[in-house]
Amino acid sequence: xxxxxxxxxxxxxxxxxxxxxxxxxxxxxxxxxxxxxxxxxxxxxxxxxxxxxxxxxxxxxxxxxxxxxxxxxxxxxxxxxxxxxxxxxxxxxxxxxxxxxxxxxxxxxxxxxxxxxxxxxxxxxxxxxxxxxxxxxxxxxxxxxxxxxxxxxxxxxxxxxxxxxxxxxxxxxxxxxxxxxxxxxxxxxxxxxxxxxxxxxxxxxxxxxxxxxxxxxxxxxxxxxxxxxxxxxxxxxxxxxxxxxxxxxxxxxxxxxxxxxxxxxxxxxxxxxxxxxxxxxxxxxxxxxxxxxxxxxxxxxxxxxxxxxxxxxxxxxxxxxxxxxxxxxxxxxxx
Amino acid sequence: xxxxxxxxxxxxxxxxxxxxxxxxxxxxxxxxxxxxxxxxxxxxxxxxxxxxxxxxxxxxxxxxxxxxxxxxxxxxxxxxxxxxxxxxxxxxxxxxxxxxxxxxxxxxxxxxxxxxxxxxxxxxxxxxxxxxxxxxxxxxxxxxxxxxxxxxxxxxxxxxxxxxxxxxxxxxxxxxxxxxxxxxxxxxxxxxxxxxxxxxxxxxxxxxxxxxxxxxxxxxxxxxxxxxxxxxxxxxxxxxxxxxxxxxxxxxxxxxxxxxxxxxxxxxxxxxxxxxxxxxxxxxxxxxxxxxxxxxxxxxxxxxxxxxxxxxxxxxxxxxxxxxxxxxxxxxxxx
DNA sequence: CGATCGTTATGAATCGTTTCAATCCAATGT
DNA sequence: ACATTGGATTGAAACGATTCATAACGATCG
Numbered sequence: 001x002x003x004x005x006x007x008x009x010x011x012x013x014x015x016x017x018x019x020x021x022x023x024x025x026x027x028x029x030x031x032x033x034x035x036x037x038x039x040x041x042x043x044x045x046x047x048x049x050x051x052x053x054x055x056x057x058x059x060x061x062x063x064x065x066x067x068x069x070x071x072x073x074x075x076x077x078x079x080x081x082x083x084x085x086x087x088x089x090x091x092x093x094x095x096x097x098x099x100x101x102x103x104x105x106x107x108x109x110x111x112x113x114x115x116x117x118x119x120x121x122x123x124x125x126x127x128x129x130x131x132x133x134x135x136x137x138x139x140x141x142x143x144x145x146x147x148x149x150x151x152x153x154x155x156x157x158x159x160x161x162x163x164x165x166x167x168x169x170x171x172x173x174x175x176x177x178x179x180x181x182x183x184x185x186x187x188x189x190x191x192x193x194x195x196x197x198x199x200x201x202x203x204x205x206x207x208x209x210x211x212x213x214x215x216x217x218x219x220x221x222x223x224x225x226x227x228x229x230x231x232x233x234x235x236x237x238x239x240x241x242x243x244x245x246x247x248x249x250x251x252x253x254x255x256x257x258x259x260x261x262x263x264x265x266x267x268x269x270x271x272x273x274x275x276x277x278x279x280x281x282x283x284x285x286x287x288x289x290x291x292x293x294x295x296x297x298x299x300x301x302x303x304x305x306x307x308x309x310x311x312x313x314x315x316x317x318x319x320x321x322x323x324x325x326x327x328x329x330x331x332x333x334x335x
Numbered sequence: 336x337x338x339x340x341x342x343x344x345x346x347x348x349x350x351x352x353x354x355x356x357x358x359x360x361x362x363x364x365x366x367x368x369x370x371x372x373x374x375x376x377x378x379x380x381x382x383x384x385x386x387x388x389x390x391x392x393x394x395x396x397x398x399x400x401x402x403x404x405x406x407x408x409x410x411x412x413x414x415x416x417x418x419x420x421x422x423x424x425x426x427x428x429x430x431x432x433x434x435x436x437x438x439x440x441x442x443x444x445x446x447x448x449x450x451x452x453x454x455x456x457x458x459x460x461x462x463x464x465x466x467x468x469x470x471x472x473x474x475x476x477x478x479x480x481x482x483x484x485x486x487x488x489x490x491x492x493x494x495x496x497x498x499x500x501x502x503x504x505x506x507x508x509x510x511x512x513x514x515x516x517x518x519x520x521x522x523x524x525x526x527x528x529x530x531x532x533x534x535x536x537x538x539x540x541x542x543x544x545x546x547x548x549x550x551x552x553x554x555x556x557x558x559x560x561x562x563x564x565x566x567x568x569x570x571x572x573x574x575x576x577x578x579x580x581x582x583x584x585x586x587x588x589x590x591x592x593x594x595x596x597x598x599x600x601x602x603x604x605x606x607x608x609x610x611x612x613x614x615x616x617x618x619x620x621x622x623x624x625x626x627x628x629x630x631x632x633x634x635x636x637x638x639x640x641x642x643x644x645x646x647x648x649x650x651x652x653x654x655x656x657x658x659x660x661x662x663x664x665x666x667x668x669x670x
Numbered sequence: 671c672g673a674t675c676g677t678t679a680t681g682a683a684t685c686g687t688t689t690c691a692a693t694c695c696a697a698t699g700t
Numbered sequence: 701a702c703a704t705t706g707g708a709t710t711g712a713a714a715c716g717a718t719t720c721a722t723a724a725c726g727a728t729c730g
Contacts, residue, residue, distance in 0.1 A: 220616035281555035
């Protein structure tokens with residue numbers, strides 16, 4: 001049933017070695033012969049057996065990617081970037097989502113090792129010991145959004161502190177003074193970093209204040225109740241600029257403020273984080289902080305391939321700065 | 336460097352065959368021996384070479400999935416469903432996104448064939464001839480959201496006509512009579528089917544009318560301008576129920592209507608399609624038609640495995656009915 | 671004319687696992 | 701004491717592509 005190089009060789013009247021050369025080193029084969037072999041391939045419908053290739057080669061042409069959630073736009077873009085980069089080298093990316101479950105992550109990693117992937121790009125959890133061992137066994141690892149003490153592991157990340165600063169500086173630049181941070185729980189690293197950045201920005205600006213409205217999660221609903229609590233404030237205490245730790249919260253805040261008769265951006269400016277697709281489609285288009293997720297994926301694969309090419313090269317840690325996306329929700333007050 | 340069965344066998348003082356049996360047929364091995372082998376495996380950090388397994392087995396334990404867009408929630412859920420189903424059989428799903436590009440789709444399919452996947456689940460384009468050939472070469476195919484004349488190819492789909500009927504019937508049931516359909520272009524199959532369903536529902540209900548507001552795409556922005564044109568209508572011509580061909584459009588319509596001082600659902604009831612996460616977070620929670628995407632992925636894998644198990648079994652075509660998700664935007668008029 | 675060189679082509683060996691016919695051994699039956 | 705049974709183990713063959721040392725061949729040169 002299955003057609004192999006042997007069959008192609010027979011059909012073309014050459015040896016198996018020649019068929020292989022047509023496929024992998026065409027320059028070694030006389031054009032006429034190559035043509036004949038190619039015809040045989042087409043005619044018989046020969047499809048290379050990747051398992052056999054890999055076995056011989058000792059490694060696959062594959063990169064493993066473990067994401068927390070495939071449907072999360074951040075990871076979707078990250079994966080996209082990784083695929084694009086891999087594609088230029090003729091590599092393929094296998095994506096597995098762990099759903100933030102340690103067991104599923106383990107299973108995925110085991111799978112990738114069995115497949116002898118060139119390396120793995122992984123974002124979350126991942127027992128440091130496990131990672132160490134993987135590298136010893138020849139599977140390179142690049143961490144996303146997570147640094148480690150292990151100096152032999154490369155990583156890529158975006159600077160959430162810089163993002164927080166960027167957001168608040170922008171609010172201040174557009175004339176806001178009393179800033180509120182909406183987000184939580186602060187046990188989440190990203191959230192606390194963004195808050196640190198916000199605090200830092202406030203500290204470097206005369207006459208500005210920061211208040212924190214903590215939430216229990218990062219949903220539209222929570223944002224709405226945070227917004228309601230802002231509406232309920234004494235007008236004198238009420239902030240004139242709100243920085244939400246993510247866009248969903250920001251959307252909730254926007255809904256509550258507008259229901260409360262507060263104008264955005266005239267009364268209160270509002271900025272979110274993540275720059276989800278939806279940010280530009282809210283009633284007042286939402287300013288946000290954009291993470292270069294695609295570039296992150298791109299770079300992660302770069303780092304991986306660098307270490308594959310030279311296993312002794314030092315691990316690298318690359319941190320990207322997020323970008324500001326200005327929209328109507330933070331336009332300057334119409335004086 | 337790499338540890339193989341040979342090394343494990345030596346370390347445990349048994350033959351390679353026994354090691355293999357510990358891994359694949361533990362019942363054939365004496366418990367004491369199995370234990371000894373297992374220790375050697377752990378100690379040496381032996382990791383099976385999947386390429387060699389597959390080569391011997393002649394096929395992989397893998398299913399290929401080609402989606403139009405990984406970030407599209409519909410496909411993300413589909414993939415999720417497929418993975419869940421595959422997982423119970425110890426299979427893994429390789430996901431590739433074609434970005435609706437025929438070339439990329441071809442590349443992905445080639446790749447899957449080289450990997451000797453058990454079969455492929457694919458949604459779009461796909462040259463019928465190619466599919467035919469793939470099946471002849473032993474790679475089974477299941478189509479998603481696309482039927483074909485080829486009787487040997489299985490498929491799964493959701494019934495968009497039924498969805499359109501469901502939406503409009505719901506509007507009528509809640510007391511609406513003058514329905515507007517917002518969507519387009521009708522060259523898209525899904526859109527035209529939903530419209531057909533809407534028309535059919537109207538036809539079976541006395542005293543109801545349907546007008547169509549055609550759009551050029553399915554974005555929030557387009558929805559907003561469609562909504563504005565509704566606001567601009569003579570109150571006597573204005574619909575009292577709007578069925579949007581997707582949730583993004585519906586959200587745009589909602590924004591425009593509310594800005595125009597029209598109350599939802601009191602003045603106009605609104606229902607969307609797809610039931611995206613965001614539907615429940617709009618200012619007035621949006622009713623929608625939910626596609627059982629996860630179940631679709633689940634079933635696609637089912638069909639695939641059925642044919643793998645018995646290649647001579649007939650192709651099956653399964654069509655799911657969508658479900659109604661009722662939220663505030665279609666609550667009955669407060670009489 | 672024989673030696674030499676470069677281009678093409680060959681095919682046996684190889685990768686690591688699984689499979690399966692053959693072997694071994696202790697226990698049981700006669 | 702010998703044959704039989706069946707559970708446990710063995711190890712060589714097989715999967716299919718790639719590699720590489722070797723050979724074949726014609727052309728060029730001294």
